[in-house]
Amino acid sequence: MTATWEENRARQILDARRDRRQIACADPEDLSMEAAYRINRRIRDLRSSEGERVIGRKLGFTNRTIWDEYQVHAPIWGYMYDTTFHDASAAQTPFSLAPFCEPRIEPEIAFAFTRAPRVGESDDELLGAIAWYAHGFEIVDSLYRNWKFKAADTVAAFGLHGAYLCGPRRQMTDEDAAMLSSALQSFQIEISRDGESIDIGHGGNVLDSPLSALRHAIEVIANDPETAPIGAGEIVTTGTVTRAFPVKPGETWETTVSGLPLDGLRVAFI
DSSP states (O other), X not given: OOHHHHHHHHHHHHHHHHHTOOOOOOOTTTOOHXXXXXXXXXXXXXXXXXXXXXXXXXXXXXXXXXXXXXXXXXXXXXXXXXXXXXXXXXXXXXEOOTTOSXXXXXXXXXXXXXXXXXXXXXXXXXXXXXXXXXXXXXXXXXXXXXXXXXXXXXXXXXXXXXXXXXXXXXXXXXXXXXXXXXXXXXXXXXXXXXXXXXXXXXXGGBTTSHHHHHHHHHHHHHTOTTSOOOOTTOEEEEEESSOOEEOOTTOEXXXXXXXXXXXXXXXXXX
């Protein structure tokens, strides 16, 4: 593994995304997780140089119920950009899948920080750092055919992040903070396609709670000396509550949220 190889791999991945073209996975002997995160950071720098702005992080594979399906058995993270984060209203919102190769859809909880979170904070302290929370769809995309990859490949290729469609934001209040610690473990999201229920997931799927997933990310990222910790103003998506499902143009997907004061989301894909 050389710096030149990593640079070339970063540019190959970016070119594949631009051209909507799938590529082969790296040789597992060439791509360690450490190298994959270096490629991840190099891609961040290249995208930033082209005018994209990092606005937060996305977590992946926090849902233990899908680990065996993808043969990935630990969470990952990637960057989220102003070009990939989209506000979506509670009303039906059209969204184009044209930029993606093999998109899948995941309902997720997102948090935005009013101050930088700290490692080791209690639930109350961590919730006190949050400005707002929301429910949305992450569109994940695989540059590797048929979603066959090693964990390191996913890290190198944007953490599979394609877009996040954020539903209405709920400002954090004292009342919200008082109930969220337990509610985030037990809430449910039902996801439907064209009016047909597809799956129901609950907060406990996400490393026991989206709050636990958030804490995990804060610690992992803070302990990486080559990566800036999560800061004030960042948005963090915490991983899918249900399984991930293929999504196609012409379909309408919607959710019903139970146990949290958040509206469901309805998105028509084109």
